[in-house]
């Protein structure tokens with residue numbers, strides 16, 4: 001039997017620990033008593049219908065919001081008891097809510113992340129930052145657009161620049177809120193392929209992806225959280241969690257689920 005102090009040992013690999021978290025606004029609960037743990041080598045998808053609480057949970061994990069009740073610990077730092085300004089650069093965050101300057105080049109959009117600023121205003125960047133920004137744009141398949149103004153890029157190209165920006169600080173955790181929203185089929189498939197590449201990279205940070213669609217789950221993702229009405233319907237290993245029964249409960253209608261080539265497809269039963 002292990003000594004009692006071992007039971008208190010928190011895994012060094014634990015990057016997110018949410019315990020019984022509730023977020024309340026205007027007397028209604030956006031999420032209610034949610035508990036969730038993410039380890040360094042895990043790749044999570046959070047899935048659920050509109051208003052389920054997915055973005056709220058992601059905002060907690062991104063240290064962009066505090067729980068009203070319960071506790072949230074990210075990268076070993078308990079929210080409310082830590083310096084958020086020091087924690088935030090350790091977390092890559094990409095969401096549609098992020099407004100980036102249209103008149104900046106794609107390269108500068110990425111490189112400025114290392115200074116936790118939006119906009120390149122008189123800061124000096126060293127060559128290593130520039131080289132890293134270019135390597136990330138290349139990894140996301142948009143190196144050829146480095147000198148284009150962000151405002152002139154297509155939606156799909158912007159998404160990829162946003163993800164490169166989120167990776168610029170070499171985060172220990174990468175949070176992506178609906179990166180495929182608004183993309184056409186080709187751009188979505190390209191993004192899913194690149195996220196699958198990221199998921200397979202042992203040096204990549206822990207990943208959490210929010211989406212409405214099982215079709216957007218990249219191969220290589222390991223875990224899933226299904227949410228509805230601010231609560232958890234199911235969570236755990238992807239293959240155990242993404243089932244027709246769980247999805248039907250989550251979306252409130254009978255659904256049929258199929259898989260092909262490590263991808264899921266759902267339709268009304």
Ligand SMILES: Nc1ncnc2c1ncn2[C@@H]1O[C@H](COP(=O)(O)OP(=O)(O)OP(=O)(O)O)[C@@H](O)[C@H]1O
Pocket residue numbers: 025026028029030048049050051052053054055056057212
């Ligand atoms: N500041 C707020 N005050 C009151 N209600 C809010 C506030 N912010 C969000 N909500 C509500 O909380 C619920 C959860 O919102 P959240 O954005 O987390 O859901 P979501 O699952 O990300 O939804 P979607 O898929 O539509 O983006 C929604 O019903 C939303 O209207």
